[in-house]
Amino acid sequence: MKDDKLNRIFDATLSLTGKVGIAGLKMSSIAKEASIATGTLYLYFKNKEDLLNALYFKLQKESAPALISEIKNLPIDIQLYKMWALALKKLVENNLRIIFLEQFLISPYVSASSKEMDSRFKNYLKGLLEKGKKENQIKDVDSNILIALVIGFLRNFSTHIVNDKNSKLSEKSIDESFALCWEAIKR
Amino acid sequence: MKDDKLNRIFDATLSLTGKVGIAGLKMSSIAKEASIATGTLYLYFKNKEDLLNALYFKLQKESAPALISEIKNLPIDIQLYKMWALALKKLVENNLRIIFLEQFLISPYVSASSKEMDSRFKNYLKGLLEKGKKENQIKDVDSNILIALVIGFLRNFSTHIVNDKNSKLSEKSIDESFALCWEAIKR
Amino acid sequence: MKDDKLNRIFDATLSLTGKVGIAGLKMSSIAKEASIATGTLYLYFKNKEDLLNALYFKLQKESAPALISEIKNLPIDIQLYKMWALALKKLVENNLRIIFLEQFLISPYVSASSKEMDSRFKNYLKGLLEKGKKENQIKDVDSNILIALVIGFLRNFSTHIVNDKNSKLSEKSIDESFALCWEAIKR
Amino acid sequence: MKDDKLNRIFDATLSLTGKVGIAGLKMSSIAKEASIATGTLYLYFKNKEDLLNALYFKLQKESAPALISEIKNLPIDIQLYKMWALALKKLVENNLRIIFLEQFLISPYVSASSKEMDSRFKNYLKGLLEKGKKENQIKDVDSNILIALVIGFLRNFSTHIVNDKNSKLSEKSIDESFALCWEAIKR
DNA sequence: AATGAATGAGCATTCATTCAT
DNA sequence: CATGAATGAATGCTCATTCAT
Numbered sequence: 073m074k075d076d077k078l079n080r081i082f083d084a085t086l087s088l089t090g091k092v093g094i095a096g097l098k099m100s101s102i103a104k105e106a107s108i109a110t111g112t113l114y115l116y117f118k119n120k121e122d123l124l125n126a127l128y129f130k131l132q133k134e135s136a137p138a139l140i141s142e143i144k145n146l147p148i149d150i151q152l153y154k155m156w157a158l159a160l161k162k163l164v165e166n167n168l169r170i171i172f173l174e175q176f177l178i179s180p181y182v183s184a185s186s187k188e189m190d191s192r193f194k195n196y197l198k199g200l201l202e203k204g205k206k207e208n209q210i211k212d213v214d215s216n217i218l219i220a221l222v223i224g225f226l227r228n229f230s231t232h233i234v235n236d237k238n239s240k241l242s243e244k245s246i247d248e249s250f251a252l253c254w255e256a257i258k259r
Numbered sequence: 260m261k262d263d264k265l266n267r268i269f270d271a272t273l274s275l276t277g278k279v280g281i282a283g284l285k286m287s288s289i290a291k292e293a294s295i296a297t298g299t300l301y302l303y304f305k306n307k308e309d310l311l312n313a314l315y316f317k318l319q320k321e322s323a324p325a326l327i328s329e330i331k332n333l334p335i336d337i338q339l340y341k342m343w344a345l346a347l348k349k350l351v352e353n354n355l356r357i358i359f360l361e362q363f364l365i366s367p368y369v370s371a372s373s374k375e376m377d378s379r380f381k382n383y384l385k386g387l388l389e390k391g392k393k394e395n396q397i398k399d400v401d402s403n404i405l406i407a408l409v410i411g412f413l414r415n416f417s418t419h420i421v422n423d424k425n426s427k428l429s430e431k432s433i434d435e436s437f438a439l440c441w442e443a444i445k446r
Numbered sequence: 447m448k449d450d451k452l453n454r455i456f457d458a459t460l461s462l463t464g465k466v467g468i469a470g471l472k473m474s475s476i477a478k479e480a481s482i483a484t485g486t487l488y489l490y491f492k493n494k495e496d497l498l499n500a501l502y503f504k505l506q507k508e509s510a511p512a513l514i515s516e517i518k519n520l521p522i523d524i525q526l527y528k529m530w531a532l533a534l535k536k537l538v539e540n541n542l543r544i545i546f547l548e549q550f551l552i553s554p555y556v557s558a559s560s561k562e563m564d565s566r567f568k569n570y571l572k573g574l575l576e577k578g579k580k581e582n583q584i585k586d587v588d589s590n591i592l593i594a595l596v597i598g599f600l601r602n603f604s605t606h607i608v609n610d611k612n613s614k615l616s617e618k619s620i621d622e623s624f625a626l627c628w629e630a631i632k633r
Numbered sequence: 634m635k636d637d638k639l640n641r642i643f644d645a646t647l648s649l650t651g652k653v654g655i656a657g658l659k660m661s662s663i664a665k666e667a668s669i670a671t672g673t674l675y676l677y678f679k680n681k682e683d684l685l686n687a688l689y690f691k692l693q694k695e696s697a698p699a700l701i702s703e704i705k706n707l708p709i710d711i712q713l714y715k716m717w718a719l720a721l722k723k724l725v726e727n728n729l730r731i732i733f734l735e736q737f738l739i740s741p742y743v744s745a746s747s748k749e750m751d752s753r754f755k756n757y758l759k760g761l762l763e764k765g766k767k768e769n770q771i772k773d774v775d776s777n778i779l780i781a782l783v784i785g786f787l788r789n790f791s792t793h794i795v796n797d798k799n800s801k802l803s804e805k806s807i808d809e810s811f812a813l814c815w816e817a818i819k820r
Numbered sequence: 821a822a823t824g825a826a827t828g829a830g831c832a833t834t835c836a837t838t839c840a841t
Numbered sequence: 842c843a844t845g846a847a848t849g850a851a852t853g854c855t856c857a858t859t860c861a862t
């Protein structure tokens with residue numbers, strides 16, 4: 073019951089961020105979109121900053137970590153493929169995540185702890201890539217560059233799929249896009 | 260004189276967007292940062308929306324087209340390399356551009372005509388890639404996917420260079436990053 | 447409760463218009479005078495223009511029609527006397543009405559529908575005077591001239607009573623003033 | 634030359650007051666309407682208040698006093714008739730005067746000396762009426778009441794003539810209206 | 821717990837006034 | 842003298858937050 077209301081609040085916030093950006097977010101609009109009273113928001117969150125940071129934590133926790141636990145013992149290329157496929161599906165399923173995540177991190181609302189959390193997924197990826205380099209599977213290039221390529225592509229590609237009415241995320245397009253990605257970074 | 264003031268306004272806006280996001284932009288802060296009076300902003304722009312859209316148009320006009328004219332008759336791979344190098348330099352020189360452009364397009368301030376203008380650089384790139392595919396230099400993959408890779412990587416890589424205190428944009432890192440990019444899309 | 451607040455807003459607006467004219471009206475002053483917060487004004491009215499037009503409609507609805515219904519079947523002279531007495535009392539009771547009405551109609555705040563409403567009381571009077579002329583009680587002079595006399599006198603006289611600390615609206619002064627008025631227009 | 638510019642300023646002010654009321658008067662609009670630069674207004678007047686008060690003085694000096702000097706030795710009824718006719722003509726010739734005068738006196742711009750001047754015409758009239766009462770020509774009614782009638786009628790009648798497209802100020806309507814007025818106040 | 825009307829600090833915008841040209 | 846761009850105080854309006862119900 074309580075969870076349901078929380079989810080409605082988060083969904084409303086994501087949805088509105090996609091429409092008006094974080095710049096246009098109003099507490100009253102979030103409440104309206106979530107079909108609750110404005111005051112109720114303040115039973116769940118201390119203030120607007122608190123709400124936005126909570127949503128950020130939730131989104132972060134759902135994506136990277138959720139993937140990691142399922143795949144951490146597979147070979148590197150398979151692991152990267154699974155991550156690619158899963159991340160892409162999740163992002164395309166709700167592209168609003170990306171929009172929110174990107175806007176949030178340079179908004180006046182980010183808390184210190186949110187900033188710290190930003191690198192969780194990147195750090196896991198970095199470890200994976202370092203291991204791949206040692207095992208001669210991955211090019212010996214600064215991991216940060218490799219990560220920029222992988223994440224940048226992931227982000228832009230999912231946005232493209234969502235925005236382009238003619239595109240859909242098929243198994244073929246997942247494979248095709250991963251192939252490009254892998255070819256770029258593999259030794 | 261007048262131009263100088265306009266530029267100060269635009270620089271101030273970019274700089275502040277990087278610090279607080281579009282959500283945190285105040286007309287008074289922009290004026291202060293540009294060392295003019297708040298009221299003066301309204302001599303140049305009808306209102307906040309007008310100012311932000313004017314900046315968007317200016318940034319769009321300065322980036323992609325500026326590059327295109329210099330390189331359009333070179334071979335595809337050279338052309339891509341030149342674009343990569345120039346775009347990367349320009350973006351790293353002022354990474355605030357990316358931040359502003361990304362935030363602006365989903366803010367409540369975008370005008371209809373700004374939305375239309377979004378795809379100029381992407382369209383040029385698309386043409387170039389199509390040509391490359393015909394000439395068997397580029398993989399026969401949906402151009403939108405290729406563009407997502409190139410632009411996503413460009414964006415994320417420049418952001419990484421700017422944010423990471425230890426990184427600088429050297430000739431080596433330009434070449435290294437382009438090599439990754441090229442390897443991903445070349446046939 | 448809600449009505450009470452609305453009335454406090456209207457009273458405050460009238461009172462301030464008398465002191466500083468419509469030119470000097472500030473939303474913040476109205477709120478202060480009504481003992482509410484500035485923001486509360488915007489729960490009841492979209493903006494300043496909306497508030498002023500609503501007050502105008504309310505005043506128009508309260509004055510002329512309120513009188514008319516009580517007297518419409520009496521002989522003309524009695525009817526005019528009753529109207530004179532009642533209107534005078536009402537205007538003197540709250541002379542701010544006149545000030546507001548006069549200022550409002552040439553202010554930048556008048557809406558189109560407010561303009562249309564202006565002539566209600568004058569039209570009733572005109573009908574009454576036409577009837578009086580047919581019955582040989584009233585001079586055969588253009589009704590507009592007669593109305594100008596009656597209303598001009600009414601307006602100026604009530605203003606005089608209100609402004610002059612030594613004057614009060616006694617039965618005697620009502621009768622005396624009406625006698626002048628009647629003598630001017632009677633055949 | 635200088636006079637011409639002053640007149641253009643005054644005309645512009647009157648004209649704009651009729652359109653937007655004193656509440657809507659902007660120094661920049663006055664300048665534009667007078668075809669001069671905004672700053673030039675401040676060569677002629679210390680500030681907005683000063684300009685408006687100067688206009689008030691000018692209007693007052695042109696009307697009542699101008700009449701008084703021409704007629705002060707004639708019999709009372711003739712004197713009143715002349716005043717009536719002249720005042721009516723002047724007011725109808727430029728009805729903006731009335732609008733300005735009425736708005737100005739309750740605006741936040743009135744200076745103390747303007748307030749004092751307000752009664753000049755009324756005082757002359759009052760003296761005239763007192764004399765008439767002593768000579769048994771005028772009803773023995775409080776002069777303030779009589780003045781309210783005369784001035785209220787004058788004001789409303791001239792406004793009516795100006796606003797009603799079908800009315801014009803003919804000799805007949807001057808005589809007719811004065812007859813009503815005289816009948817009301819004469820013994 | 822839930823509500824949403826009320827609050828008032830904060831921001832966008834206006835406009836009287838100044839001053840460099 | 843004349844200009845009109847520049848100024849910034851003042852005002853309209855918004856919206857995060859509170860609180861009586």
